Amino acid sequence: MLSALSLFKAEDGEFSPPSIFEFYPEIVAFADTPFAINRIMMIRLIVMVLLIVIFWLWTAKFNKAVKTGNVVPGRFQLLGELALNFVRKSIAHDQLGEKDGERFLPLLTTIFFMVFGMNITGVIPFANIAGTSVIGIPLVLAGVAYVTFIYAGTKKHGIRFFKNSLFPSGVPKPFYILVTPIELLSTFILRPVTLALRLLMNMIAGHLLLVLCFSATQFFFFQADGLMSLFGVGTLLFGFAFTLFEILVSVLQAYVFTLLTTVYIQLALADEH
């Protein structure tokens, strides 16, 4: 394993590459019960509380601004307005239109901020692992998205929603043998699976890359001898670059997850031609 790196093995220190066991930290509380809490779960709970507090403060600010008629927002309020307006205008209204956009806006906003909040802990010092890097949260969110777009479709078209999505019109009858299984697979099975996997795998790969960079840096600086420790500068720079990249990825994944949910809802609502 990792023969290229093991060439640099010093006599005393051992380089330990990151493994999948990064994502199974030891349990810190309530061991042997169904509510066992480990580091990742604790981070999720903290993020949840933080999100609730931030949104509570934002709504208090907005309400106060409306009441006093003070239209000049402060820095904190401006950030809230920008973030909430981004989801509202450039995701919900752009894809779904004003009416349906407003209908699904609470769900889309929740998904966006939850995914972002859980992702960003991957680069926050002392947390250092994303809440979404274990399947639980991506699975729940993908399930919510799945239920929502099926609900949106069946509410609008009734049972015709399934007929439209399994037997798309304009296809010659014999081709349904080929088209229907593909549509079934892609619409009702692969959509939620890829939603969950995309988020999860991005976070796992990001975390492993960061751990690899920084544990290599630690190894080169403190355990490798002589000139070999110069490699550490390179790995440190790489780690820093990947940290910035991870910030981008966590915003992007939140955006993509919300956008895909919106598009699935939009496809379910669309009238069949």
Added chain:
Amino acid sequence: MDAVNIAELSGNIAVVGYGLAAIGPGIGVGLVVSKTIESIARQPELAGRLQVTMWLGIAFTEALALIGLATPFIFV
């Protein structure tokens, strides 16, 4: 007399598999982005909508590479 093994490789063949799995999506994402850049150069006023579509295209294409990343954990 034992044969001297001068070029020993050790590791997991799944790594090669993932490398192969990353080729297709890599080309795909490249195509999506290059076509978007081309379209924006032709019609800059559509940049916003084209970018949204580009992210969608990237998300769908990239899913294949990510499934490649997931398979070693499922089929060990």
